[in-house]
Amino acid sequence: MLGGRLVIVEQEAAVVAEILNQRAGGETLQNIADYLNKKGISGKLGGKWHPSTVSYLINRQAAQKQPRPVRAIAQRIVMRLAHRTKLLFQEIPNLS
Numbered sequence: 001m002l003g004g005r006l007v008i009v010e011q012e013a014a015v016v017a018e019i020l021n022q023r024a025g026g027e028t029l030q031n032i033a034d035y036l037n038k039k040g041i042s043g044k045l046g047g048k049w050h051p052s053t054v055s056y057l058i059n060r061q062a063a064q065k066q067p068r069p070v071r072a073i074a075q076r077i078v079m080r081l082a083h084r085t086k087l088l089f090q091e092i093p094n095l096s
Contacts, residue, residue, distance in 0.1 A: 018036075019036075020061060023054075028051075029051035033049040033051050033054050036049040036054075
């Protein structure tokens with residue numbers, strides 16, 4: 001985090017990309033963890049990789065890419081339409 005904002009750390013992003021590519025290629029969680037450990041790539045806190053750690057990272061990435069729930073999207077659309085409708089009726093001059 002830098003100045004209250006999240007920033008991408010290039011090395012970490014490369015590790016995440018490698019993990020996702022290997023998993024997409026059909027590698028098991030154990031094989032991915034073994035590969036990272038053999039390459040000498042430490043986990044975020046400096047420890048060794050385990051299948052559960054790899055799984056957590058994959059699931060976290062998937063959750064971040066999930067679309068917003070339909071209900072939340074629908075609520076935002078309704079609120080925007082309600083706001084626009086209110087503005088439209090306020091802008092119509094009184095014709096009486």
